[in-house]
Amino acid sequence: MCHDIGVESVERPAEWLRGLLDLCVLAVIEQGPTYGYKISTALTTAGLGEIKGGTLYPLLSRAERDGLVDTHWEAGDGGPGRKFYTLTSQGQQRLAELRTAWENFREDVNRVVEGHPRIEIEEES
Amino acid sequence: MYPASKYPHKVPNPRSVEGHLAPQVDANWSQPFIKEMRFLEVPGPEIGAALADVNTHVSELGEDAWRSFGEPIAYAASLNLPRREPRKVYWEPACIVFQATAMWILCEAFWRMLRSFSDFYIQPPLVFLVLCLMVLMSTGDRVMRWIVHNSACLQTALLASAGIVGAMFFILWITGGAGWGELPLVWAWVVSGVFMVTGTLPLVISGRWGRIARNPIPVPDHPNPPRQLRGLIDWDNVFWFPVGAVVVPVIYYGINFVFSG
Numbered sequence: 001m002c003h004d005i006g007v008e009s010v011e012r013p014a015e016w017l018r019g020l021l022d023l024c025v026l027a028v029i030e031q032g033p034t035y036g037y038k039i040s041t042a043l044t045t046a047g048l049g050e051i052k053g054g055t056l057y058p059l060l061s062r063a064e065r066d067g068l069v070d071t072h073w074e075a076g077d078g079g080p081g082r083k084f085y086t087l088t089s090q091g092q093q094r095l096a097e098l099r100t101a102w103e104n105f106r107e108d109v110n111r112v113v114e115g116h117p118r119i120e121i122e123e124e125s
Numbered sequence: 126m127y128p129a130s131k132y133p134h135k136v137p138n139p140r141s142v143e144g145h146l147a148p149q150v151d152a153n154w155s156q157p158f159i160k161e162m163r164f165l166e167v168p169g170p171e172i173g174a175a176l177a178d179v180n181t182h183v184s185e186l187g188e189d190a191w192r193s194f195g196e197p198i199a200y201a202a203s204l205n206l207p208r209r210e211p212r213k214v215y216w217e218p219a220c221i222v223f224q225a226t227a228m229w230i231l232c233e234a235f236w237r238m239l240r241s242f243s244d245f246y247i248q249p250p251l252v253f254l255v256l257c258l259m260v261l262m263s264t265g266d267r268v269m270r271w272i273v274h275n276s277a278c279l280q281t282a283l284l285a286s287a288g289i290v291g292a293m294f295f296i297l298w299i300t301g302g303a304g305w306g307e308l309p310l311v312w313a314w315v316v317s318g319v320f321m322v323t324g325t326l327p328l329v330i331s332g333r334w335g336r337i338a339r340n341p342i343p344v345p346d347h348p349n350p351p352r353q354l355r356g357l358i359d360w361d362n363v364f365w366f367p368v369g370a371v372v373v374p375v376i377y378y379g380i381n382f383v384f385s386g
Contacts, residue, residue, distance in 0.1 A: 036178055037185040053182045053193040054127060058203045061175070065207075073177075073344075080149065080181045081344070083174070 017048055018055075023098040024048060025059055026087065029069060030095060035082040036060060060085060068094050127195035130154070134189070146173060146344055147180035154190040155179075158197035163337055164270070165201065166209040173344040175204055215265035216327065222257040223324030224366035225286040226250045227317040228373070234313030235374040239381055244307040247316070253289070254320075287369060321367060328363040 017024075028034065028042045039060075040051045063069045068091035073081045087095065130153060137144035137152035147155050155176065162172040183190050194200045229250045237245050261268065332338060 035181070037182050040182075040186075052127060052195070053179065053186075054195040054200050054203065057175070057178050057182070057194075058200075058205065060178075061204050061206065076181065076184075079184050081177065082181055083178055 012049075020102070021051070021055070021059060022063070023095070023102055025056070026063070026068065026091060026095040026098065029085050029087050030092070033072075033084045033086045035084050037082075039085070063091070066094075067091075127192050130189060130191040142342055143176070146342060147176045149180050149184040150176070150190045154194070154197050158201055159342070161198050161201040162206075164214075165206075167201075167206045168208075169340040169342040171206045173342040175201075175206065176342070177344040214269040215261055217331075218261050218265055218268055219258060220324040220328050221282075221286070221366070222254060222261065223320045225257075225289075225324075226254040227320035227324060228287075228366045228370040229253065230313050230317040230320065231370045232373050232377070234310060234317065236377060237310060237313075239378065243310050245310050245313040247308050247312070287365070317370070321370065325363065325367055332360050332363060 024043055024046075025039055028039050034042070036053070036056060040053070040056055043049075043051050060069070064071055064085075067088060069085045070088050071086075072084050074084055076082050130151060132153045135152040137148060137150070137155060139145065139148065141152075143150070143152055143155035143159060158176065158179075159172060162175070179190055179194060182193060186193060190197075230245070230247075233250070234245050
């Protein structure tokens with residue numbers, strides 16, 4: 001099953017990933033210096049679907065501008081150079097905040113979806 | 126999924142900026158991307174880094190830039206890179222209009238000289254010039270954006286201008302231009318020369334020493350950025366009408382020579 005961000009998927013709406021992509025990308029970068037294409041591949045391999053360059057690089061550019069990642073260039077394997085991203089301390093802090101927020105959000109969503117507690121809906125008369 | 130390109134893949138000229146910095150990227154994608162970035166007044170190093178990202182991604186994935194990054198104009202805007210307030214653009218297309226008018230006057234004067242006339246008609250080219258400038262004053266910025274966003278349309282616009290000049294020239298040839306404003310022929314050379322210099326010089330100066338030329342696009346793995354000989358209008362398009370002003374009379378002279386024996 002392949003989800004392509006930018007396309008409505010029957011199985012999983014694209015908006016879900018769009019809202020969480022910052023968190024997922026920062027989490028991948030946390031594992032070690034990496035570059036755009038590798039990040040995209042890692043997310044696809046993890047089952048999140050195909051992440052287009054047009055979605056990923058604006059996000060990385062914003063993260064760099066916000067000081068969440070440091071960048072440096074390295075020569076490619078016989079191809080063009082690669083821009084490597086490393087998480088800064090500010091990025092680590094942001095990732096920790098996003099992780100906490102995600103955990104809380106996931107629990108809240110689970111409670112609602114599983115019907116615990118039962119939600120009282122006031123009917124307008 | 127982004128749509129595929131509407132055009133066949135175009136390999137960038139290796140001597141061009143995009144060919145040097147992003148050889149793997151379809152030139153139909155990289156050219157409007159660079160132009161839009163220039164239009165937005167994004168600094169050269171930022172453009173180079175963004176273009177290098179695209180080149181690396183496309184090269185590693187083996188996918189077309191259109192499929193991976195979508196429309197270049199939309200992608201350039203989505204990066205939201207630091208930029209200055211884009212300036213309104215009027216004078217670049219106005220220069221082209223001056224060039225077209227100069228070519229018109231020159232061709233007409235040449236034709237009249239061959240026919241041993243001692244005068245020429247200034248009114249039609251002046252009306253053309255004034256009308257075009259009026260249109261540009263109201264739509265110049267939009268016209269320039271349209272040109273930037275459509276790779277083939279500057280050539281189309283230039284061809285259309287040349288076509289209008291040619292058509293008017295032909296009408297004058299057929300009708301003899303009777304009843305229109307007349308000036309001594311020597312003025313035609315003076316006016317066309319002044320108009321051609323007025324149209325060409327600012328474009329040449331801007332292309333060689335202007336803000337864009339002084340703000341080259343480097344990327345980290347290409348430490349020596351190629352010199353970009355162009356402003357918002359591509360360098361080779363700057364010389365369409367000056368070259369045409371030489372070539373058209375020569376062709377006309379050749380045809381005239383063949384048919385008159």
